[in-house]
Amino acid sequence: MMLTNDPVWSDEAQRREMSQAKASAGRVDLLVIGGGFCGLTGALQAARQGLGVRLVDAGRIGEGASGLNGGQVIPGLKYDPDWLLQHFGDKRGAAVVDFVSGTADAVFDLIEGEKLDVPRARSGWIQACHTEKALAAATARYKQWRGYSDQVEMLDATGIQSAIGAGNYLGGFHDRRAGVINPLSLTLELARLARENGVEIRENSRCASLSRRDGLWIARLADGAEIRAGKVLLAANAYSDTLFPGLAATLVPLHSLQIATAPIAEDVLRSILPAGQAVSDSRRILVYYRRAAGNRLILGGRGPMRLPRGPEAWAHLERALVRLFPSLRGVAIEKRWFGRVAVTLDHLPHVHEPEPGLVTMVGCQGRGVGLMTASGPRLVDYLLTSDPERLPLPLTPIAPIPFHRFRQVGVGATIAWYRMLDALER
Template structure:
């Protein structure tokens, strides 16, 4: 059985970017990282008339953008009234509108440009495993209904019918959401940006940034360099020491996923009959969906270190069989993982430690919509320099205290939360 092999297939139309860095290359904008954020920003920056170079350390799709669960979920961890209270009426309102738009950014881009991306937009369900979680969903529902969102509360009977399991007391359906093939989407974004004029180089790791005679010099480990007026570091959970303090300001977590063998006709009819995306309300949640070829794919948090064997996915397999006992004997045919970035306040962070050096990080598990939607805002900011053009305020980079010990602390927290979750069953 393949080890750490994702289920997602590349579209037939995809082509690898083939624009190596040139000698004495000079552009308006260098983007470090070719994930959803970097490629969305690149496409929109070219549309604004900028000359753009994207530099990817590995291959497009090899990071979190091509390895995630493909759930396109609008919103943030916080609901509109919290955003208004925390950021004030003007910024809070802008954030609430942005949060509502993130799924639209993905599906509108796919539809408008006819991207070859398998997709289904019929909603995401947040499944409540306790009455307390259900009451919190009722409050979230009230706030979004007041803003005209296409959402609904589900009772125990409705969610059992829509999921195919009886383990939930209720749920919340957000019909603005949906599912995609994430690998196809990031590869099609690369094709779209490349066709528009962005130059994308793969297998070039950026090793240095320095400001020299009014321009940024972006150097790579292979000895190449590009000069640019501005730089966007779009590395997110894969951030290293390129920007001082950035890596230490984030908590990188691994998201482990599995996919079953193709479901039988009876299983397919009973499990997620409407094809919705699901995540539950547990502290250490699981999320799941069906794939285009009729498998069940499920994911959740895994070990912080790199996986060593198939046993590192055992907790996801147990969760799958807890939720769907009928899959007890269904083989697991794929196991894979990717890295996601969390912030301490559970909000994306935008930084500009020096003029012309920009970065946005912190997906909080909603990176498909969030990072795609940020792209045009970041491109617009590069062209205007107006902070009001950004949905989130620009803040200083604040390294997490004792960041070197985060693995011990996060592992302990995950173990504790799993214990609490188990007691609430």
């Protein structure tokens, strides 16, 4: 079987062909490298402030993580308010909590305000707990977030079974600020909107090198074109490669794999996620799932460290699907796809300004749709004002992971160990 990596989102996303001509040389006010949520919203922000903006992407718009993810729009970070206040201090921590609390709002408000053609449902997100320890942690999360929002609640075992249709959870945290979208549609609609506002977008234009000369950034593309820019937003995240020294070595790249079922019979689907929430479970190697168009169910999770080579790479997800929903045994899997995600060791997004006039943000930790959509404009505002209060999170220095080349071996072993522990806790 040949793997085309075609996500189920492409069935309803409207792709508009973009110019395949070489990216023109010359000078621009802002060069954006990467056409995902962060790059596109940042480019749009700059263009609407009158800047000349050029965006280059190594592939087609939507072929990276922004078009391949699960479409779960979840506010917050891996850490909850008390930890963020302690880590960043009262003043900056309060600003971070306020920002991450509103990242789902940023997505849905943008779609509504710009009238973007993006299938969506603001149906909430459930963190489903399979052990007493996980339930206690979710309860602590709820107690912290209820001080900031009346849109959070705890579900008991009866409530979560009714909401999900799976009987193997003890309870869970329900955040009604969250929801689901077609992520490829959002990416393509943002590209359309950016172009309509004057952003020059060039696909299949990989940036091979980036340097600074005479007060300008010089980007040399793989086809030999050279772009000079006053400012640069490096918005490639897990696809940053080696554009800036040491940046790639701060990240552990992982593969996130997903499956989509064939259409499910109405009588079978009726009890599965009847209100359409997104779900992430509490296992060490979590799985996440949601409904999608055409009576399909989508389920995703971490894959092998190497590139998946055949359907067997998705077998653990197919087993999880049947474990959660035995009624789906025998339902065909119509699509399998994967994307690359970037993980930081401290599980926080990192914002870097390695040199004046260049800013980047990496490491979404599973919150990329909301986090990056909301962060793009903030990063551009910082580039234009140098006001650190405009940043989504404080700047940190680039700090490569020690022995980075061996890190993936260790992570691969840890994933295998965690998966075994998860199996014992069923």
